[in-house]
Amino acid sequence: MDFRSSEPVAGPRLEDALPATAAAAVKVVIVGGFGVGKTTLVGSVSEIRPLTTEETMTQAGVGVDDTAGVERKTSTTVAMDFGRISINEELVLYLFGTPGQQRFWFLWRGLFEGALGAVVLVDTRRLEVSFDVIGRLEERGVPFVVAVNSFPDAPEHSLEELREALDLPGSVPLVVCDARRRDSSRDVLMTLMRYLHSLAVTPEAS
């Protein structure tokens, strides 16, 4: 914050620059409750260290989040961590991790518009957080898959039990992952992409 002069020093490190050929970008949203591992998942597959962007929510968000210590009554700042994967020389995939326990992220203009789809990251110790998230994605017609982040001390559930508890339609993929592991997080994204592929081939399946 010492560079508030006419020469702000800001921008990506050289190694974080995209190739000049990068022509288009797509986004996937990772949603889930606080502490479920969204940023961990984003960080494990991202080619850049996760960055944080924020938006100031006004009006509709007022009064919803009483616990954040918001000093201004008309606005609330919502932060979102994101990462990036260069798919090829032209195409870039961005992963946005959003705080699922808040309602604000659905108000975040442009977050879900144009998103390929979403990953709902679930902690079996706090399943209830996911109900709201899943319901809202369904309402908005955002295609999603559900990934259970396996925590060592989490109770063991079969996927069938979890599917029932989450009231998930049989068509929605449900997988277990370890968000700390790059290959596991990558597989979650693959699950979403294969699901999107199946929807694109047979649109009526959605």
Add this chain to the structure above:
Amino acid sequence: MSDPGHEAGGVSGGPGSHDWEDTSPERLYVITGGRSGSLGATPIDLVTLIVAASGAKPGMQPEHAAIVRMCEAPLSVAEISAYLALPVSVVTVLVGDLLTAGHVLARAPVAPAQLPDLALIEAVIDGLQKL
């Protein structure tokens, strides 16, 4: 610099000498000239890639110049927002100015109308497999 009341003595009477909180509404209002949202013809998304069309010009607003400088290689609006520590809505306004002035170009995001294009999904799957 830890003294909240005074900037370094050499800076004389500049408008930047207010000790505003970075994201205070006042500061954001000044940066955007009180505008909000994207008014330009090009819709700007979080993942719209922005590329500088020319170098930063003397006399540019500092935030404009910073964007032009960091967009020498393509950069998404979300990344610009993160590096500038400014809200996306503010960056959207600033990028809109630069687009209108022709200082930057936008590479529009791939926005699937209903369901994403098969070829696009296959490209992403291919890319992920190489991770």
